[in-house]
Amino acid sequence: MIEIKDFSYKYKKGKDMVFDHFNLELSAGHVYGLLGRNGVGKSTLIYTLMGLLQPRTGFVTIDGMNASERYAELLRDCFLVPEEFELPACTLEQYIKYTSPFYPNFSQTDMERNLRLFNMEGNPNLKALSMGQKKKVFMCFALACNTKYLIMDEPSNGLDIPSKEQFRQLVKTGMRPDRTIIISTHQVGDVESLIEEVVILEKNRLLLQQPVKRICEVLRFGVNDENPLYKQEFAGGYFTVTKNETGEMSPMRLELLFNAVLLNDDIAKLF
């Protein structure tokens, strides 16, 4: 379980607090979609979870361990796929050989399966790979480490269109009941089908944290519905968000939900 209590953070060069006495709890075994506008603090939150940033006040704990202490026992249960990363100048086999021992649950079988999912073969030199290929290799490795917590920042950036579907397959395959996956992204369409719980951040506050099921119970995502709480124009009319009064569940449109919650404060109050 991830617990963020009374968390405040301000960058040294920044004027404003990114977080000011912020609270959040994420229970184990779900795929969380962490959404928010640019600069709202999604990456800050992720980096703090991994001990890369130290809270100015409050604390961030993962399974009861203080994240800012950077315990090896905690880090081996967490894996971060940042938006930008570096891979060393060595072959994939070498990389696996010297990095995997840090992760006690690493599975070579899973690694091979993951690489097959992305149609990647052989033992390439990591430096020679394109950015998209590097990302695939890194995500394959991240999932094969079988850490309890997997945190991904903009995972679909840099992937081509077929690879985005492969990425979704990869995450679905790697999902286990005891595993928590946090995906921070602006490319909501790429991860829509993966997310089990939506977390929307707005400046210094938690705007919405609800499971997808609950969202679909309360809201209806339709086209040209009457009395919309929010509507978004498209060529054939409007995508609409209305109160779900029939109890019939409609498939959630994450982008629509995000815009609706940001622009209409009343929507978050329905939960």
Added chain:
Amino acid sequence: MKKFEFSRYLLVCRKQFVEDWRRQVGFTAVMAILLFFIFWIVNWQINIMMSYDETNSAVSEGSVVFFSWYKIIMFVAVTVLAIAYQSAHSMPFMKTKTSQIAHIVLPATTLEKYFAAETFAFVFSVIEAVVAFFIADALQYALTGHFTLTEVSSTSLIDVLRNFGLTMDSDYSVIISLSVCVIVASLFFHSAWFTFCATLFRKHPFLFGMLILWGVNQVLSIFVSTVSFNFLSVIITPLENMTHTETMLYFKEILYGLIFGQLAVAIGFWIWSYFRMKKVEL
């Protein structure tokens, strides 16, 4: 929670080695080439000197002794330089955001990562200095052939040391040993100072470290000249009036001061560097 686990420390060392060995090979090669040119110039000079008076054994012997010691001094200088440079680059992960992320999220404690970086900087620099020294020596032998410093040092230097040891009384041998300790302490000091610079400057830590050392040296020189403190008069004049035992004690005190002073400052910088690394943020 264990602060230090040896097996994890070895894993970090191995990871660092696999990722960095190319740079290490390059560094050794550069050192070897640098040394080769120094030896080559020295060799050239020695040949000129000996060609003036080939029959004069005193000149030959003098040259042999001088260049034997010269090589040892060169080796020490190169090792100090190597340690300084390697320590200044012992934390490449501090340079960019992506490398910092990769380093911090690696499942090992800060202490393990710090020790691995230090091991790499210190042990490898010494090994690399030795390897570079022998490569340079072998190269100059291969290219010049007719006169090798290796021969000179391997035969005459041992004789020189042996004879020197026989003629020395125990006080002098203590001073020689202490001088070696001063050199070793100097290695530690440079390692610690440049490690600290690695945590302080993201870019050009070696250059900035050198500049600061030079600056401190200049300030100290000005200070010494201001207080009209003449080291030469202190070192030379009192010795003339001292008994042999007093002189020896005096030298020993100075050497002990240098050793413990350097070690104390080194330990301070190492601890400081560790805490800077521990508290580092993106």
